[in-house]
Amino acid sequence: MNLTAIAAIYRFEMGRTFRTIAQSIISPVLSTALYFIVFGTAIGSRIEQVEGVSYGAFIVPGLIMLTVLTQSLSNASFGIYFPKFIGTIYELLSAPASFLEITAGYVLAAATKALAIGLIILGTAFFFVDLTIAHPVWMLAFLVLTCLSFSLFGFIIGIWAQNFEQLQLIPLLAVTPLVFLGGAFYSITMLPPAWQTISLFNPVVYLISGFRWSFFGLADVALGWSVLAICGFTMACIAVIAWIFRTGWRLRS
Amino acid sequence: MTSPILSIDRLTKTYGSGFKALNGVSLDIRDGEILALLGPNGAGKTTLISTICGIVQPTSGRVTVAGHDTVRDYKAARRLIGLVPQEIALEPFEKVITTVRFSRGLFGKPRDDAFIEKILRQLSLWDKRDARVRELSGGMKRRVLIAKALSHEPRVLFLDEPTAGVDVELRRDMWQVVEQLKADGVTIILTTHYLEEAEAIADRVGVINKGEILLIEETQALMKRMGQKEMRIELTEPVSEVPGVLSGYGLRLEAGGCRVVYTYDRQAERTGIGRLLRDMQDADLHVSDVETRQSSLEEIFVGLVAEDAGEARP
Incomplete structure (x- = not known):
């Protein structure tokens, strides 16, 4: 195992984060604070409670998930797309490093940054709402797994993308709507029955539901399904990346 | 090895x-x-x-x-x-x-x-x-x-x-x-x-x-092996053509007849330079300067690639 290579990629990617610390941290924290103000305070004053939890607190897990998903995707996809774009990918391809080692370096760095931002937002939330975390270990496990799995997904997008438009395409056209429709700001039990059924096909519902359960003990779907969904998604992403490196798809000619 | x-x-x-x-x-x-x-x-x-x-x-x-x-x-x-x-x-x-x-x-x-x-x-x-x-x-x-x-x-x-x-x-x-x-x-x-x-x-x-x-x-x-050398002989007076007595040397006239170019193989036992210069003197051609140069790798390379292209042609 070339652990030195993993560490080198990780340090290099984290270096990029620290170089752009302001845009890395301030911007997601600011946009989350705006969500709290608009959804939590303005709309929350009309909704008050969802299943016994104040609306302001209820949206916290969804807001964290929204940011963590977006950050994981954009960090990891940019991390591997940029070397492709500027041509430095040659070095990765000619290095004595396996697909697992290269992926680990990029994905761990992207996930670390997303996790840090998720925790900062959680910290910020305490300033806006009264919040208790019922199952902190589960909460952290869900957060870490989400960061990892969506960083893996982002890594695939970064390899797939052949230009900057494609790099933005999936996060904008697929992930953001899935998160918004995945119960980030409401419980899917608030929807008409037909829409509830349709929502069950949205994988993000399982993530947000499980994550929200770790805060309030409330879930839209059974906890087991949430755990299964996130583990299944992680495995699927790893399998796709292994295939990419074996065949050289979009990497080696 | x-x-x-x-x-x-x-x-x-x-x-x-x-x-x-x-x-x-x-x-x-x-x-x-x-x-x-x-x-x-x-x-x-x-x-x-x-x-x-x-x-x-x-x-x-x-x-x-x-x-x-x-x-x-x-x-x-x-x-x-x-x-x-x-x-x-x-x-x-x-x-x-x-x-x-x-x-x-x-x-x-x-x-x-x-x-x-x-x-x-x-x-x-x-x-x-x-x-x-x-x-x-x-x-x-x-x-x-x-x-x-x-x-x-x-x-x-x-x-x-x-x-x-x-x-x-x-x-x-x-x-x-x-x-x-x-x-x-x-x-x-x-x-x-x-x-x-x-x-x-x-x-x-x-x-x-x-x-x-x-x-x-x-x-x-x-x-x-492949390097041929050229000897460029500058004449004091231009000539319109290579005199008949020098026809066996494969000479080339350049610079409006002011220069005679002789190509020879450096590795050959007899380069023929001495005899050529004597024969030129006998033919009343007066030499003002002499320069030799080796053909570059470029010429060798161009020759090889052209040869390869020639072979590929039906």
């Missing part, structure tokens, strides 16, 4: 489009030598290097580096290889030293600041170590690429057109760097368009065209 550091055995590469970039290349490279690969655009030089380094997947054939197969035992093989690509590809916002340290780590070597300093000093980059890559000149960027390729102490270094698009002064600088690396025991394979470059620094020259090695030979031996 000691076993080669790099051994290429019947390597082929056919791209998805059906283009056959490598057509059964076999080549052994000796430890510590400088091999120059010459060939026109699209000859397969870069594909050959990329296939050895793992950037392009071979269609068939085998490559070993110090006995390690580049596919089955790729980690051990790649640790021994450094690659300087043709295009300048660098992270623009990184510091020089960070990007060089990154390369060393990526190739599995523990951090060694003293070694990185040695390389940067050798390449005259030490003063620029904290500069961002984008602030550097083109020549400096190329040096950074070399520093990255050397950061993990490779035994074999590939330089893909290291002096393409650089000025003459920098080219000579680069040659000095290559000489220094050779002195340090690094085996160097470089591709180039500049035949002058191969002639000046390579121990052996390989000519590649259409994915096949046409020739591989010691540079000096090649020059001797």
Whole structure:
């Protein structure tokens, strides 16, 4: 195992984060604070409670998930797309490093940054709402797994993308709507029955539901399904990346 | 002969489009030598290097580096290889030293600041170590690429057109760097368009065209074997044609009849120079100056490629 290579990629990617610390941290924290103000305070004053939890607190897990998903995707996809774009990918391809080692370096760095931002937002939330975390270990496990799995997904997008438009395409056209429709700001039990059924096909519902359960003990779907969904998604992403490196798809000619 | 550091055995590469970039290349490279690969655009030089380094997947054939197969035992093989690509590809916002340290780590070597300093000093980059890559000149960027390729102490270094698009002064600088690396025991394979470059620094020259090695030979031996010399004889007065008594020499008239050019084989037992000069005197041709020049590798190379194209024609 070339652990030195993993560490080198990780340090290099984290270096990029620290170089752009302001845009890395301030911007997601600011946009989350705006969500709290608009959804939590303005709309929350009309909704008050969802299943016994104040609306302001209820949206916290969804807001964290929204940011963590977006950050994981954009960090990891940019991390591997940029070397492709500027041509430095040659070095990765000619290095004595396996697909697992290269992926680990990029994905761990992207996930670390997303996790840090998720925790900062959680910290910020305490300033806006009264919040208790019922199952902190589960909460952290869900957060870490989400960061990892969506960083893996982002890594695939970064390899797939052949230009900057494609790099933005999936996060904008697929992930953001899935998160918004995945119960980030409401419980899917608030929807008409037909829409509830349709929502069950949205994988993000399982993530947000499980994550929200770790805060309030409330879930839209059974906890087991949430755990299964996130583990299944992680495995699927790893399998796709292994295939990419074996065949050289979009990497080696 | 000691076993080669790099051994290429019947390597082929056919791209998805059906283009056959490598057509059964076999080549052994000796430890510590400088091999120059010459060939026109699209000859397969870069594909050959990329296939050895793992950037392009071979269609068939085998490559070993110090006995390690580049596919089955790729980690051990790649640790021994450094690659300087043709295009300048660098992270623009990184510091020089960070990007060089990154390369060393990526190739599995523990951090060694003293070694990185040695390389940067050798390449005259030490003063620029904290500069961002984008602030550097083109020549400096190329040096950074070399520093990255050397950061993990490779035994074999590939330089893909290291002096393409650089000025003459920098080219000579680069040659000095290559000489220094050779002195340090690094085996160097470089591709180039500049035949002058191969002639000046390579121990052996390989000519590649259409994915096949046409020739591989010691540079000096090649020059001797294929090198013809020309003697240019300036006349005091122009002549309209070569006098009949000199017809056996195959002379050529140039510069409006002021110059006679005689081509001869330097290796031949009798070059015929003395007899020609005597015969010219007898023919009343007065010589004002004499100059000899050896045909360059370029002429040899152009001849070989043209020969290859001629054979391919039905």
